Amino acid sequence: MSVVGFDVGNESCIVAVARQRGIDVVLNDESKRETPAIVCFGEKQRFIGTAGAASYTMNPKNSISQIKRLVGRKFSDPELQRDLQSLPFVVTEGPDGFPLIHAHYLGEQRAFTPTQVLAMVLSNLKSIAEKNLNAAVVDCCIGIPIYFTDLQRRAVMDAATIAGLHPLRLFHETTATALAYGIYKTDLQENDQMNVAFVDVGHASMQ
DSSP: OOOEEEEEOSSEEEEEEEETTEEEEOOOTTSOSOEEOOEEEOSSOEEETHHHHHHHTTOGGGEEOOGGGTTTOOTTOHHHHHHHTTOSSEEEEOTTSSEEEEEEETTEEEEEOHHHHHHHHHHHHHHHHHHHHTSOOOEEEEEEOTTOOHHHHHHHHHHHHHTTOEEEEEEEHHHHHHHHHHHHOTTOOTTOOOOOOOOOBOSSOBO
């Protein structure tokens, strides 16, 4: 069984699988390679991914996106406080000092941790992979930014566990880029010395 890779961004996610001597990027139900990283809480159900993005304009205060900015960070973190100013949903400090995300769901006001919301995103990606592979997906690798702290890494691992996944490794996104370059760049000369810089320009940060 192939190990599945999840690249979870602030705006969108990508699912990839190693098979047929290469890396295939999995298509979602809309035949797209990118799936929005958003969870929209409705009156009767949740809308995740593409469905969540479609519901965002009608229900912005209950649509949770940019979850990577919140996961594993203390509410008092000055950088988090700056990020919260641009987010449309309500976030308060929980009893443990970490953020709580508030949304109206199933007829009542509820609070979710960023880890729980990330788990919902990962669960949706897991479902996309399983539909494509026609098999259960458990083992995976998850891409994370190089600047993630130990708390943030643990939160990602916890979210994966909640989603029913077993992360074999958390992989730095820039490391994955460098490895892909080394594997697929076949015209490199063995005796030539060359320095190559890899720059990851994301929605919220650059590495």
